[in-house]
Amino acid sequence: MDNFVQVLIDGILSGLLYALVAAGLSLMWGVMDVINFAHGEFLMVAMYLCYWIGEILGIDPLFSWIAGGIFLFFVGALTYKLIIKNSLGKAAMAPLLATFGLSMLLKNFCMNRFTPNFRLLSGTIMEGKTFQFAGAIVSVPQLVTAIFSLVVLLGVYWLIKKTRVGWAIQATAMDKEAAELMGIDTENIYLLVFGIGGACVGVAGGLMTTYLAVHPEVGSLFSLIAFVVVALGGFGSIPGALFAALLIGLVESFTGFYVAAVVKYVAVFAIYLVVILIRPKGLFGW
Amino acid sequence: MQLRKRSMIAVVLVLSLSLMICASAFAADKVIKIGALFPLTGPAAVSGQNCVNSVLAAADVINMKNPEINAPLAAQEGLLNGYKIEIVKADHQGKPDVAKSEAERLYNQEKVFAIIGCYNSSATKPASAVAERAKKIFMCGCSSSAALTERGYKYFFRHAPTDAIESDEFVEYVEYLNKEKKAGIKTLGLIYENTEFGKHAAEEAQRAAKKAGLKIVANVPFNNGATNLNSEVQTLKAANPDAVFGAALGGDYSLWVRTMKQVNWLPKIAINYCTGYQNPAVQKELAADGDYFMGGMGYSPALAKEFMPEAVKIEKKYYTPRSNQAFDSDSIQEAVMLLVLAQAIEKAGAVDTEKVAAILRTESFPSALSLSGSVKFNPDGQNANALSVITQIKNLDYNTVFPLKYKKADPVFPMTPWDKR
Numbered sequence: 161m162d163n164f165v166q167v168l169i170d171g172i173l174s175g176l177l178y179a180l181v182a183a184g185l186s187l188m189w190g191v192m193d194v195i196n197f198a199h200g201e202f203l204m205v206a207m208y209l210c211y212w213i214g215e216i217l218g219i220d221p222l223f224s225w226i227a228g229g230i231f232l233f234f235v236g237a238l239t240y241k242l243i244i245k246n247s248l249g250k251a252a253m254a255p256l257l258a259t260f261g262l263s264m265l266l267k268n269f270c271m272n273r274f275t276p277n278f279r280l281l282s283g284t285i286m287e288g289k290t291f292q293f294a295g296a297i298v299s300v301p302q303l304v305t306a307i308f309s310l311v312v313l314l315g316v317y318w319l320i321k322k323t324r325v326g327w328a329i330q331a332t333a334m335d336k337e338a339a340e341l342m343g344i345d346t347e348n349i350y351l352l353v354f355g356i357g358g359a360c361v362g363v364a365g366g367l368m369t370t371y372l373a374v375h376p377e378v379g380s381l382f383s384l385i386a387f388v389v390v391a392l393g394g395f396g397s398i399p400g401a402l403f404a405a406l407l408i409g410l411v412e413s414f415t416g417f418y419v420a421a422v423v424k425y426v427a428v429f430a431i432y433l434v435v436i437l438i439r440p441k442g443l444f445g446w
Numbered sequence: 447m448q449l450r451k452r453s454m455i456a457v458v459l460v461l462s463l464s465l466m467i468c469a470s471a472f473a474a475d476k477v478i479k480i481g482a483l484f485p486l487t488g489p490a491a492v493s494g495q496n497c498v499n500s501v502l503a504a505a506d507v508i509n510m511k512n513p514e515i516n517a518p519l520a521a522q523e524g525l526l527n528g529y530k531i532e533i534v535k536a537d538h539q540g541k542p543d544v545a546k547s548e549a550e551r552l553y554n555q556e557k558v559f560a561i562i563g564c565y566n567s568s569a570t571k572p573a574s575a576v577a578e579r580a581k582k583i584f585m586c587g588c589s590s591s592a593a594l595t596e597r598g599y600k601y602f603f604r605h606a607p608t609d610a611i612e613s614d615e616f617v618e619y620v621e622y623l624n625k626e627k628k629a630g631i632k633t634l635g636l637i638y639e640n641t642e643f644g645k646h647a648a649e650e651a652q653r654a655a656k657k658a659g660l661k662i663v664a665n666v667p668f669n670n671g672a673t674n675l676n677s678e679v680q681t682l683k684a685a686n687p688d689a690v691f692g693a694a695l696g697g698d699y700s701l702w703v704r705t706m707k708q709v710n711w712l713p714k715i716a717i718n719y720c721t722g723y724q725n726p727a728v729q730k731e732l733a734a735d736g737d738y739f740m741g742g743m744g745y746s747p748a749l750a751k752e753f754m755p756e757a758v759k760i761e762k763k764y765y766t767p768r769s770n771q772a773f774d775s776d777s778i779q780e781a782v783m784l785l786v787l788a789q790a791i792e793k794a795g796a797v798d799t800e801k802v803a804a805i806l807r808t809e810s811f812p813s814a815l816s817l818s819g820s821v822k823f824n825p826d827g828q829n830a831n832a833l834s835v836i837t838q839i840k841n842l843d844y845n846t847v848f849p850l851k852y853k854k855a856d857p858v859f860p861m862t863p864w865d866k867r
Contacts, residue, residue, distance in 0.1 A: 377671065416678065424677060
């Protein structure tokens with residue numbers, strides 16, 4: 161029973177982290193139909209930023225995630241302004257290839273500047289803190305990240321569903337030309353969506369610095385899982401991303417423990433394939 | 447007059463250019479290109495970079511005059527009366543398919559005489575198959591999968607002790623602890639990356655454990671580069687083995703250790719194959735969390751100080767300025783392979799693959815960077831003098847605990863629990 165609770169908690173905590181990483185991607189993909197291949201590298205940049213803030217200024221990731229979110233907001237917006245905007249409307253694959261190029265640039269830049277070494281912040285406020293719950297051990301850094309994830313996701317959901325900006329985002333996603341005819345500045349909406357997408361992954365990266373080592377490849381698997389989360393949950397759907405991420409976290413955790421650790425990602429991708437075959441728009445797609 | 451002056455300038459220019467081209471062609475003839483194929487990006491990039499730096503350090507030993515270093519070829523400049531070694535770096539990203547294509551590129555386009563690599567056994571396997579087909583020499587420093595030297599290859603040479611040798615040593619140490627320290631180790635857990643290296647290490651561990659009557663209660667392969675190892679460590683914890691043998695490289699190793707801390711579990715003893723355990727950069731990041739783990743090693747600064755004084759000189763002069771740390775047990779073996787290859791070329795008297803390979807197969811080579819002091823290859827290409835000791839890390843120092851001949855410290859046994867550190 162203890163094992164079951166432990167596996168359940170691990171799955172939920174992992175799932176909530178995946179949800180936060182995937183939320184930004186979901187917006188970008190859902191609203192603009194642009195696949196941001198550099199999403200994992202955005203995560204890596206945020207982790208490096210918060211790592212160096214911790215190393216040089218001694219500010220704990222518990223606070224520096226704010227800097228991660230703000231910085232990545234601008235990185236996202238700049239990416240749209242300088243790269244995506246210029247590649248939209250050209251060859252069908254142009255934005256995808258452009259962001260792929262950006263991902264290579266960011267990864268190799270960090271490899272060159274920071275070497276491939278693994279960097280882990282030590283002496284952080286939450287380092288190594290755990291507590292017992294129903295016979296299971298809960299990691300405080302992961303729990304805090306999960307709570308932040310829920311708060312950020314709720315915030316983004318509120319923004320989209322309850323504010324005029326959010327309605328404009330939804331309108332742009334549904335029909336760009338009609339939205340423009342209604343007086344919506346779709347250009348600014350795109351800019352904002354890329355900024356929010358960047359901010360979400362920036363917050364995730366900042367918080368992850370507490371318990372995960374930073375290195376140039378750290379974003380690779382997270383970005384792959386984020387793509388699966390978005391496609392599974394439905395493009396542009398924040399509740400969909402949350403549900404899909406929890407599903408993936410739980411499948412990964414239960415398969416890893418009760419079947420075999422080596423097949424946990426096989427199970428994740430198998431579920432993704434089945435859902436996409438049955439419902440191509442994802443579980444909660446617009 | 448003006449015309450004559452211009453003609454003269456043109457002639458001088460042409461002559462100068464011709465001389466430059468001749469000089470560079472002459473210089474090119476005096477270079478022996480060696481490929482260094484390692485994971486320079488990807489999950490094992492830290493170790494790959496260390497391996498390249500190690501090979502570059504060995505090249506400096508060969509190419510420059512180092513009279514203060516008492517090692518073959520160190521005192522002279524270059525080899526074969528003026529040949530220099532040129533290292534051509536290549537990155538296989540830890541991927542077998544990339545290793546294969548990079549090996550083809552190195553041999554066919556870069557025209558390297560031999561390749562040194564590839565760290566990951568899974569990459570070494572296809573890359574050395576390319577070499578064997580092309581009848582080119584492949585020098586393998588630290589890839590430890592026993593299967594690599596069981597293929598009947600003629601041009602493949604490996605320095606490191608295999609997983610089979612290390613497994614036997616680990617089990618022998620467990621038996622020693624049971625006998626001398628009444629350790630009561632009866633069960634074993636295995637955690638390893640699901641690659642050529644990890645799978646073979648696990649197979650050899652199972653074979654050795656069976657011989658010694660150790661019961662394997664957890665067998666946990668995992669995909670390298672994972673986002674978390676929660677279920678893997680949970681599986682180990684649920685089985686609660688007395689001892690764990692681990693085969694996790696680089697970042698996966700540190701993730702494994704930290705996840706064990708998170709779930710507040712440790713076996714009595716954890717011994718690692720050629721893994722992140724041996725990488726000082728990984729240990730530096732783990733700091734005190736890395737303490738009390740053990741691993742097989744062919745090098746540590748303490749061992750070097752006592753048994754390999756020339757290695758310390760080479761490390762100080764050529765390796766540390768590049769890597770900003772001491773040699774590690776993996777990377778140093780890549781340097782050994784370049785130094786052995788250079789000796790074989792010198793003995794052959796020509797840059798001739800067949801002659802050099804024949805010398806590698808038959809002769810013995812002194813090696814200042816090997817714990818055993820020399821290298822001698824068996825007909826299958828395995829170094830017959832491969833030697834590894836078991837160390838335990840404490841405060842970033844690797845203390846030798848076994849075999850008794852090399853023992854420097856008593857082991858902390860069982861491992862100190864996380865909540866009592």
